[in-house]
Amino acid sequence: MKNVRIYFKKMGRMKFVSHLDMTRVMSRLIKKSGIPIWYTEGFNRHIYMNFALPLSLGYEGTNEVMDIRIIDDEYPLDKVLASLQAVCPPDIEIIKATNPVKPTKEIGFADYVLAFDEINCDLKSLFADFFSKESVTVEKKGKKGKVKKVDIMPKIKACCVGDNTLTLQLVAGSEDNLNPALVMDAFFEIFGLEPVFYTVTRTSILDKQGNPFI
Amino acid sequence: MDNKNFERLLLSVQKPGRYSGGEINSVIKDKSKVDVRFAFCFPDTYEIGMSHLGMKILYSLFNEREDIWCERVFAPWIDFEEVMRANNLPLFALESRDPIKDFDFIGFTLQYEMAYTNVLNMLDLAGVPLRSKDRADFTPIIVAGGPCACNPEPLADFVDIFFLGEGEEVDLEVIDLYKEYKKEGKTKAEFLAAASKIEGVYVPALYDISYNADGTVNSVTPKGDTPATVKKRIIKDMDKVYYPDKFVVPFIDIVHDRVVQEIFRGCVRGCRFCQAGFIYRPVREKSVDTINNQAKALCESTGYDEISMSSLSTSDYTEIEPLLNKMLEWTTEKYVSLALPSLRIDNFSDELLEKIKHVRKSGLTFAPEAGTQRLRDVINKNVTEEEIINTCKTAFKGGYTAVKLYFMMGLPTETDEDLKGIADLGQKIVNTYYSMPEKPKGKAVSVSISVSTFVPKPFTPFQFEPQITRDEIRRRHEFLKSCITTKKISLSYHDSSTSFLEGVLARGDRRLGDVVEKAYKKGCRFDSWSECFNLDNWMDAFDECGIDPAFYANRTRSYEEITPWEHLDYAVSKSFLINESKAAHGERTTPNCREKCSNCGANCYGEGVCFEKR
Missing domain, CATH: 3.30.70 (Alpha-Beta Plaits)
Structure with missing residues (x-):
């Protein structure tokens, strides 16, 4: 299992999507993409996601950050990137997928x-x-x-x-x-x-x- | 309006995501390359309309065709309507943001009568004259379908074409005819006359209605060579009919935000109050493989993690256990959960319960509909108290502690005894729980009773029945409340005035068109929303039109009376409905379609449960 940091743009029509709705949108895109995502272990299992800094409704973001976890350590980052890019609607653009260096509290x-x-x-x-x-x-x-x-x-x-x-x-x-x-x-x-x-x-x-x- | 100004307006209202469009799987086409633009309108909010399966099916079906671009339109909430009117922003389609008045077709789905004022409001916001006679141009053609099209008379003056029954085939036939007539330079009148010859197409302007002195319908006369009756269309082979492999996945939270997988149409049960149980006959199932493959494809294209099985009575699906087994093979490993709404009490087995538990535990909901066995026999809800109690026992053993029960009030022949029976049944369930040594430890039981008011509907055996008056509804509410003596049972009920208005419109005739328009002009819209509903405006509208709403809602109709929907044929015969009405008053039940055929008439299509081996 490893953490992956996703950088993305939230533009155009997506700016009308609140942060809470955005988490749901992202979890569906991840599920649709088929990457080997990690699910939480709780009673109600769901995709683990951590948005570095929620964006207010009505704002656009050109360099937003979200952390996810994948279960396959060998899974290449460029494949994560390509799989997510393939399923995104026009106003969400995935820019890069990296190994996180700093924790979000930084x-x-x-x-x-x-x-x-x-x-x-x-x-x-x-x-x-x-x-x-x-x-x-x-x-x-x-x-x-x-x-x-x-x-x-x-x-x-x-x-x-x-x-x-x-x-x-x-x-x-x-x-x-x-x-x-x-x-x-x-x-x-x-x-x-x-x-x-x-x-x-x-x-x-x-x-x-x-x-x-x- | 340019994009920037548009977005500025959106940012001034609540939930702008309702109007932004651009969702995953929404369809964008080059408008210069399509022949027909279709605005599919749901006359309620985005959250409700986007949950509707029929719209998803037809949206995808139309867009499969290269020459058609179908776009979605929902009723703007009152805050955005105000902004639109103040800024002269006409009603637009979500995908292109183009004004829908320039489209070839504006289509409405009529799911409930309380949305009628929204239909008029949307036409007005679009900048389209309300009445079909005032629309001289060929386009836009206003069409409508859905369950309320079985008696569309209150909207007959506003809509050019109603589609009766299932739309997958007939809609495209009409669009093809339109293309041909448009190309040949024919008139709208010529097109409508030709369309009226297609089975399932009802052009109300081509029928004259005359009335008797007592206000009832005297005759329905087709003009020229228009067919005298219009028969609903059905899809014969459910394994071959189109089903979308993609749903538009909304950005904002909607009411049913999940994969909806249809498993069959129609219902074998024949509960006498239930319009859906009659107008969707005969029962036609999809095969296990079809359902499994369609659900899987939808999960993959949407990223949803929940599938809801859709039908009128899920546990009546003949292969329910093999189906669940097959689906659980892949859903469990993909963390996809299954939901089975519309379960009936009587065939709710231990095994089935175990299977649902596999997935996710939510509340248990049953609909006994009436409080006593006598009244359940009248309405042909063939469940017994013993079955209800036994099912609850099974559920309690399985760890459930909350039971939700749905009832109707004001059913034909109902007495206070029957109402007391509702409270008694609730109490028996509470007692059952506490008598069980194996009940969940340390948890209290909660029984919630939800009571709606019975509304007699066309094409049911109760279409002849009077609806109880509003005063009587209120008295019965109070009486029922007084029968409940424990806090373990909670009671909720619907507003009496909306049920009354629904009763008027459901069995209304063409003369109600004036009332609907007047009510709309007085500001009525979103009538199914309690914060918007204003009965006084409606009553003023009735008054000004000289129409007594009680004539439509509270009067017993004779079997001989010509109904406003007499010329529409939904396959169930009037003589069958009369027999069923007599059986109801004789407190006799009718077996379901799988036990014995009762000759309702739905076998005329040569398909479905009518031809299953018994």
Whole structure:
């Protein structure tokens, strides 16, 4: 038995599929692919899968990570890749299958690209103003509906305003995580702006040192 | 609308996955290379429609043909309907996102009467005039099929063609005829007239209905050389009929998210309240090999890990044990589980129980339907209390602790005694559990009783019966509640007003078309959803049309009366239904098709159980 790390894209129509639904979709694709997958040993046996970092409904991801286990140690990784690629719908693309190096708890950051219809000069200067702030405290709903106050600024590691896009590197992982929607909500609120529409794409998942998660 | 704006709209509603399309095994074709575009509409939510086997079969069957592109359409939930109307987004098909008003056919499957307002709403959202007489263009042709097509009269003004019976053959015959007529530049009227000559095709506009002073139907007159009666179509050889080797696998969770494997059509039992038991006659089985191969292929193409056997009464399949043995050979090793819904109490054996246990243990569900033996004889549900108790014993021994029982209330000749019998039966099951030394240790038994309201349906022996009034339904609910004295039994029942409306529409005539349209215009849709159902709007609609709903629901109909569906032939003869009605009132049971033929008329097709060796 060995762990295999799968990198994939979740694009287009797939962005309307929630994380919970995504786990079901993936388990069916794996089953359909015929790779020698490992099933959990419990009362209700199911395919073992571990998504490194769940993706919010409505977001696209170009470099998502999922770990699976196969029972045949000799089974070649390129065969895992090809078998999965053969069964995926157009908006899921399997990029590579590798031997995992780091455990998922080593995830520290993620890159997001937010695309707007237009980032005009006004918006640009407001972004500059916003991201130079020392601290911005927002209310975050935790599990069980508890509301806690969080300072989001220390969790924004980098930001870059481009032509109609805003690129953010945010703290990510199971212990601490910042959703770009929370950043944008705070931005609109601080300046009293009517929220504008933007799309979100997660472009990479990084480890605690800021290197690509492998 | 461009993709970006479309997706923006989707992100503003709940469950956008209902409308996104792109699922595994969904079919994309080049629209410039097909001759016929067919919008297959299910008039309810995505989650319900995607669970429907008939749609899966016809979707794949149509798409096997290179010249047809069949796409799926579901009723948008009210939040998305609002967004669509606000943004002038017409109803579109999931695969291409093209507006369906430009399609050749818009087809609806009519699974229950409470979806009728959704049919009108979907036509309106598509931008298509509701009434067939207002649709001057050749296309789109509005067609409909499904069980409610056996009395489609309330929708007769809106639909161009109804398909009676099973659609696998007749649908394609009509599409071929359409291609020919379109190519030759004929008119819609010429096409409809020609289509009406195909067996199983009902073109309501070609029949005039006249009424008596008392409101009953006087006559049904075909126009010109239109056939006087329309006979339903059936598939004769179930081993040769098309069955999909792929299902569209949804991304979001739906009601029945698994492989559905059909094992036979029809039912031998003849329970007198059950419309499906009569309109799907005669029973025709698939062979063990066919079922096994089809289920295996579906598992491989979908990645599903569960197979549900589909039929009206699974344990009546003649080869059920060999079938299960054969399937368990590969399902166990592939971690695929088997589900056997629609089991009957009386032939539920120890061995069968053992086999299901192999796979997955879920609750036990039985449908005695009535609380006393007398009433079970009336409805021809030939199970005895002893059998019910014995089956429960077997199940308890096997480790089950929860039993679910389905009953109907308001059955013909029902008395309070019969209702009390429901509570008594529940109590006897509880007592049985506690009297057993081998019951599961340390666990309490739970019996849930679910009571629905009986709705008389066309083509059943009870089509002549009055439905009890809403007040009476409520009184009987209260009475039954008062009969249950233990917390081990839980009771749930359906809303009385939806059953009433279902009763009106099920046996309605053409004059109800105005009411359905008015109700829809008052905002009625998703009538089977309690959060949307509004009886007041419906009652106002009846009132404004000068129609008394009680005339349709609560009146005893004589055997001589011409029914609104008199010109539709579902193979079971009216004289058989009358005999069965008399037997019901005489509390006499009728043997099932395998024990003895009762000459219902379904042997006219020359196939099925009617010709099995007894």
